[in-house]
Amino acid sequence: xTTGQGDMPLNMRKFWQDLTIQSLPADLLENLKFAVFGLGxxxxxxxxYAARKxxxxxxxxxxxxxxxxxxxxxxxxxxxxxxxDPWS
Numbered sequence: 001x002t003t004g005q006g007d008m009p010l011n012m013r014k015f016w017q018d019l020t021i022q023s024l025p026a027d028l029l030e031n032l033k034f035a036v037f038g039l040g041x042x043x044x045x046x047x048x049y050a051a052r053k054x055x056x057x058x059x060x061x062x063x064x065x066x067x068x069x070x071x072x073x074x075x076x077x078x079x080x081x082x083x084x085d086p087w088s
Contacts, residue, residue, distance in 0.1 A: 001038065001039040001040065001050065002038070002039075002040050002044070002046060002047070002048055002049045002050040002051070003050075005044065005045060005046055006044070006045070006046025006049035006050070007050075008050050008053075009050065012050065012054075016050075016053075016054070019054075019057050019058075019061070020057065024061060025061075026060065026061065026062060027061075027062040028061045028062060029058060029061040029062045029063035030062035030063070030064075032058070032062075032063040032064070033063070033064050033065075033066045034058055034063050034064070034065060034066065035065065035066050035067040035070075036051050036054055036055045036058070036065075036069055036070065037051070037069075037070035037071075037072060037083075037084060037087060038050060038051020038052065038069070038070065038071050038072060039051075039072045039074070039080055040071060040072060040073060040074065040080075041073065041074040041075055042073050042075045043075055047071075047073070048071045048072075048073075051069065051070075051071060052069065052071075055069045067087070068087075070083055070084065070087035071083060072084055
């Protein structure tokens with residue numbers, strides 16, 4: 001989930017700092033397969049910023065997505081489940 005105005009959640013900040021070290025090799029995560037589903041709210045300017053940035057950074061480090069990026073919106077009539085149900 002994204003907090004505030006596009007901030008990474010507290011429990012992700014150390015992980016994110018480690019992932020954004022510039023000297024990391026581009027193939028560091030070549031054996032990692034991953035999926036990302038973000039929880040956000042379209043009323044905020046930086047909607048699902050954390051999920052979008054994480055997805056892009058993992059790919060930049062060589063990881064392979066096993067599914068498209070999912071972006072849940074709490075403002076949807078059915079909440080984030082509107083995107084989660086077809087995503088899963």
